[in-house]
Amino acid sequence: MIGNEETHDVERLLPPPIKRIVVDEQLQPTIVQPPVADPVAATGPSAGAVRAGARAHRRGTPGPERMTLDGLSVSYGTKRAVNEVSLPIRQGEVLALIGPSGCGKTTLLRTLNRLTELTPTARREGRILLDGQDVDELEVTALRRRVSMVFQQPNPFPMSIFDNVAYALREQAMKRPGKAAVEPQVIDALRRAGLYDEVKDDLSRPALRLSGGQQQRLCIARALAVRPEVLLMDEPCSALDPRSTAVIEELIQELRSELAIVIVTHNLQQAYRVGDHVAFMYLGDLVEYGRTEQVFAAPRAQRTRDYVGGAFG
Amino acid sequence: MAATAPPLPQKRRLDSSLSSWRWGDRIGFVACWAAGIGLCLIAAGIVLYMGFQGLKYLDATLLVTHPNVDTDQSKSGGFLDPIIGTVLLTLIGIAIATPIAVGTAVWLVEYGRPAWLARLVESGIEVVAGTPDIVIAIFGLALFQKGLFSWMSFSAAGGAVFGRSFLTAGAMMSLIALPMVFGATREGLQSIPAHVREASYALGKTRIATIRRVLLPAVKPNVSTGAALGMGRIAGDTAIVVVLLGATLRLQSEGGLPVLGTLRGTGSTLTSYVYNNSPAGEGAAPNRAYAAAFVLLLVVIALNFAVDGIARRGARYGLESTRLDRQ
Numbered sequence: 001m002i003g004n005e006e007t008h009d010v011e012r013l014l015p016p017p018i019k020r021i022v023v024d025e026q027l028q029p030t031i032v033q034p035p036v037a038d039p040v041a042a043t044g045p046s047a048g049a050v051r052a053g054a055r056a057h058r059r060g061t062p063g064p065e066r067m068t069l070d071g072l073s074v075s076y077g078t079k080r081a082v083n084e085v086s087l088p089i090r091q092g093e094v095l096a097l098i099g100p101s102g103c104g105k106t107t108l109l110r111t112l113n114r115l116t117e118l119t120p121t122a123r124r125e126g127r128i129l130l131d132g133q134d135v136d137e138l139e140v141t142a143l144r145r146r147v148s149m150v151f152q153q154p155n156p157f158p159m160s161i162f163d164n165v166a167y168a169l170r171e172q173a174m175k176r177p178g179k180a181a182v183e184p185q186v187i188d189a190l191r192r193a194g195l196y197d198e199v200k201d202d203l204s205r206p207a208l209r210l211s212g213g214q215q216q217r218l219c220i221a222r223a224l225a226v227r228p229e230v231l232l233m234d235e236p237c238s239a240l241d242p243r244s245t246a247v248i249e250e251l252i253q254e255l256r257s258e259l260a261i262v263i264v265t266h267n268l269q270q271a272y273r274v275g276d277h278v279a280f281m282y283l284g285d286l287v288e289y290g291r292t293e294q295v296f297a298a299p300r301a302q303r304t305r306d307y308v309g310g311a312f313g
Numbered sequence: 314m315a316a317t318a319p320p321l322p323q324k325r326r327l328d329s330s331l332s333s334w335r336w337g338d339r340i341g342f343v344a345c346w347a348a349g350i351g352l353c354l355i356a357a358g359i360v361l362y363m364g365f366q367g368l369k370y371l372d373a374t375l376l377v378t379h380p381n382v383d384t385d386q387s388k389s390g391g392f393l394d395p396i397i398g399t400v401l402l403t404l405i406g407i408a409i410a411t412p413i414a415v416g417t418a419v420w421l422v423e424y425g426r427p428a429w430l431a432r433l434v435e436s437g438i439e440v441v442a443g444t445p446d447i448v449i450a451i452f453g454l455a456l457f458q459k460g461l462f463s464w465m466s467f468s469a470a471g472g473a474v475f476g477r478s479f480l481t482a483g484a485m486m487s488l489i490a491l492p493m494v495f496g497a498t499r500e501g502l503q504s505i506p507a508h509v510r511e512a513s514y515a516l517g518k519t520r521i522a523t524i525r526r527v528l529l530p531a532v533k534p535n536v537s538t539g540a541a542l543g544m545g546r547i548a549g550d551t552a553i554v555v556v557l558l559g560a561t562l563r564l565q566s567e568g569g570l571p572v573l574g575t576l577r578g579t580g581s582t583l584t585s586y587v588y589n590n591s592p593a594g595e596g597a598a599p600n601r602a603y604a605a606a607f608v609l610l611l612v613v614i615a616l617n618f619a620v621d622g623i624a625r626r627g628a629r630y631g632l633e634s635t636r637l638d639r640q
């Protein structure tokens with residue numbers, strides 16, 4: 001349990017928000033990324049406001065490649081779910097993955113952190129590189145901490161809010177840093193996920209008593225707590241109301257400077273709002289990949305045109 | 314007519330009196346009610362009768378004095394030893410049963426491979442659950458009289474192993490508690506949705522870590538419920554006590570060591586005490602039997618309340634709140 005005074009102490013002890021450090025230290029000192037260029041989005045999370053300012057802070061130059069998919073195919077038994085997909089996933093930007101239901105978006109996403117290996121029938125071909133290294137050469141647990149995931153349904157563990165995030169931080173079953181040791185990181189993760197102010201009064205509350213939107217942000221906090229390089233989000237807003245959706249979209253805008261984000265969405269407007277690049281899949285094939293404006297305004301393929309055509313009619 | 318007729322019988326059915334029902338329905342209805350009320354009456358009868366008789370004969374000194382073999386009722390003492398025996402045997406039994414049952418349930422639900430072995434394990438537990446306790450008791454006696462198990466009881470001068478002790482009785486008692494702990498744990502594990510495990514793997518956790526830190530804490534209320542039910546069964550069992558505990562009125566220690574001596578020794582429990590003092594047994598001290606039976610009843614009822622309490626408290630972090638809207 002975290003009392004109020006204690007909480008304030010911890011706040012004072014906290015290091016400055018790490019996302020800026022990450023941007024400064026790593027990889028892309030040349031890219032000046034205003035954290036939130038849109039003042040409207042920063043103050044009031046209404047969907048309209050986010051949309052109005054969303055495209056304002058798109059950069060010209062793409063960031064460095066974090067992950068590379070090279071001829072990636074996935075089959076379930078004899079059924080091809082993903083077919084020869086090659087894609088770059090770049091630091092500091094959001095890749096929106098769109099396409100009709102069943103086209104293999106979830107499968108593609110789950111392959112990136114090797115979660116498909118939990119499905120006995122799934123078989124993978126092609127290469128996935130993380131910072132130039134084949135993911136098959138990495139320890140799977142280490143890979144999943146570097147490439148973490150938020151699921152379509154909020155899926156907190158049946159424990160307290162604190163323990164949900166602390167569990168992600170603690171190494172494995174046997175080594176157990178104490179509560180005090182992980183507390184600053186837990187609070188930081190909750191804050192980065194924009195949840196801290198709503199739950200700080202009682203972090204020992206059961207996570208499953210939170211609202212759906214809060215649960216999803218807790219899952220994001222959990223995913224962020226391991227300090228991933230890539231964040232995979234599978235339709236993170238599909239179970240949420242417009243307000244919670246706006247909060248999470250805003251969060252994505254803030255996080256994009258420190259991470260590479262891949263987001264699957266059925267909502268084309270959301271893809272337009274949050275995506276720097278858009279990948280359109282159809283029946284397992286990658287039909288089109290390009291900058292968001294280009295894919296929406298001037299799609300090259302007829303399939304893409306048909307699919308995105310209705311979105312901004 | 315076709316348009317208005319269907320709602321009519323339904324409405325009649327809901328708020329009309331019994332007199333408009335068919336005879337078969339009426340009899341069935343009355344029988345169901347009678348069965349329910351009858352059961353309540355029987356339960357109330359047991360509790361009230363035992364309470365009345367028990368309180369009449371029970372006094373505090375009975376609870377704290379050792380029993381004596383004496384035909385004079387005023388000198389035959391209380392039932393301190395049987396109370397200790399019941400507690401001891403219950404603790405031994407559940408301490409053996411719980412880890413085995415939980416481990417088996419975890420293996421079955423989380424690994425369960427090869428499938429034939431999983432099926433075999435499940436049927437094995439079903440067989441154990443269905444075996445009458447007297448059969449378990451006799452099997453236990455045959456087993457623990459083997460020289461290999463002489464450390465659990467004591468050996469006579471000629472080398473014959475006695476086979477009767479708290480340890481041997483507790484080991485067999487664990488078999489009657491095991492299916493309850495196993496069933497409750499398995500049910501708990503199965504009710505945890507797959508996406509909870511997946512969330513843990515997605516955070517880079519191993520399967521062991523997931524079991525240890527997510528699944529086991531989540532099924533703790535189930536384990537406790539199963540354990541409390543199992544303890545109730547152990548506390549209420551007679552056959553294994555009579556056959557395997559030796560049913561000596563007092564705790565008889567074997568060997569010099571304080572705790573191990575008692576565990577290797579014999580004793581009695583409330584159930585064997587009640588049996589021996591009831592008109593059916595040789596002691597024929599029905600007032601003591603009633604008093605002890607009342608205490609036993611209180612113990613078992615308390616365990617049942619503990620089950621309810623655990624189940625209610627366990628919902629705190631539980632999945633119940635979201636399970637409905639997930640499906």
Ligand SMILES: Nc1ncnc2c1ncn2[C@@H]1O[C@H](COP(=O)(O)OP(=O)(O)OP(=O)(O)O)[C@@H](O)[C@H]1O
Nearest residue numbers: 076079081100101102103104105106107108119121
């Ligand atoms: N575990 C599985 N076993 C067999 N086939 C599967 C499995 N999971 C997915 N598939 C199949 O793979 C294909 C791609 O599924 P996937 O879930 O990746 O689609 P999706 O693009 O995420 O769809 P949606 O937008 O509806 O979530 C589908 O045809 C699906 O039937």
Ligand SMILES: [Mg+2]
Nearest residue numbers: 105106107234
């Ligand atoms: Mg999907």
